[in-house]
Amino acid sequence: MSDGMERVSSKHSPRVDDNMAQDVSGLVQGPGAGGSRVEESRQPEPAGEDQPEPKTMTAGASRGGNPQGMSMDDVEGRSRLGRFITMSALPGDRDTLVANARENQAPADIVAALEGLPEGTRYQTVSEVWAALGHKNETTRW
Template sequence: MSVGMERGSSKHSPRVDDNMSQDVSGLVQGPGAGGSRVEEFRQPEPAGEDQPEPKTLTAGASRGGNPQGMSMDEVEARSRLGKFITMTALPGDRDALLANARENQAPADVIASLETLPDGTHYQTVSEVWAALGGKNETTRW
């Protein structure tokens, strides 16, 4: 009576063949196979006990903090104003700024602020408009 092999391999035992097939299943079956070793290296390691968790930084913070003479709130408020006053309105006076802000769907508080600007004054930059509205701009670093 001859004993037939359950597997087609003459080099390994059935147990070794099973282990080897599991080792390559991620390569053969692709990423959806689950438990794939191929995917393990793509997972970031968690921070160690003595390491801080990664945090998302604001644009200002990643550039070294707030400009000298301005708080983060002031930077954000001036930036918000700049979203509604585009370069096509500058240089411009109050009416040009208001028209541009309305075209850009500026909220009521921005429109109300721009309406307080004096008539006949031309502004070259958003920073000039911001200063005319009572905002602080960065101080020059010499």
């Protein structure tokens, strides 16, 4: 008998062949065909928890303009506030919101504004917090 090298008909060891087959099957099947964890991590991330999905936009929002009843400053200010208050803090009271804003490295003006909220009130949404800070939200027509 020979040294055993002739029995291997492939250019690669069987383990390398198996790995190559798995790599190819992932490419052939695509991400929707019962993909693995690795493929899942390559999926685009969903909108951040504190960012509204497009379908949750209010009826007052108009294309290319401001929501009805809100100035551009209101829109930008509320959006900025929403970056520092995440869904994990809502519903929450003043102390929860202040702690959450600090965890998210909110600037001093936002922390100070949140510290000025009345104690004991629970807020369900960033819009409620924004209104409690004395700002306008969109007006909705029914």
